[in-house]
Amino acid sequence: MRFLQELGSKHPRLMITGKPLRDQGLVVDELFSLGWKDEVLWELLTRPLPEPLRKSVSAIIAKRLRDALESPLPGPRRTPESETTPTPRRHTAGAHAVIRRRYECEGQDGMCGLPVDVQGDLCTTCSRVPEPAW
Ligand SMILES: [Zn+2]
Known part of the structure; x- marks a missing residue:
């Protein structure tokens, strides 16, 4: 306000x-x-x-x-992968075969999974997570 x-x-x-x-x-x-x-x-x-x-x-x-x-968030999209994140990449098998009415939050390196309205969007919890300090 x-x-x-x-x-x-x-x-x-x-x-x-x-x-x-x-x-x-x-x-x-x-x-x-x-x-x-x-x-x-x-x-x-x-x-x-x-x-x-x-x-x-x-x-x-x-x-x-x-x-x-x-509209999507303006500005460059931040990619979670960098030299400091040794997390192995996960492959979600057959995700395209299922017709979903909602998309899943991709926060926490894809582990969140809460429903969101827009593909690639983050749920309110993940979008509030502060930037990692390391
Ligand atoms: Zn989330």
């Missing part, structure tokens, strides 16, 4: 208040928990508004945030 308030103070045309602010603040929190960087979100939200402006600004911000939620 603070993010959107700051956005509104820097860009008065993008100011939203009240319930839309609270609602969109939750979406912003979710995006951050998915690993979105605030400068990326900022750039996304400060794109020029459509002219003429037919919708309310809060509707436009809501749409931009929703689009962000549905």
Whole structure:
């Protein structure tokens, strides 16, 4: 929510208040928990508004945030394999033969397996794990 308030103070045309602010603040929190960087979100939200402006600004911000939620995380994808991880690679046999309605979280080197909505996505637990310090 603070993010959107700051956005509104820097860009008065993008100011939203009240319930839309609270609602969109939750979406912003979710995006951050998915690993979105605030400068990326900022750039996304400060794109020029459509002219003429037919919708309310809060509707436009809501749409931009929703689009962000549905799109893959921007930026280079981090690969878990590096010279410091001696974990043997696992092969999941026949995974393509099973029709799944949901995908599995690939966190913890593929050991997590919690259901997620998007292929290659991480569950909320794994996406919150801090970067390893070693
Ligand atoms: Zn997970």
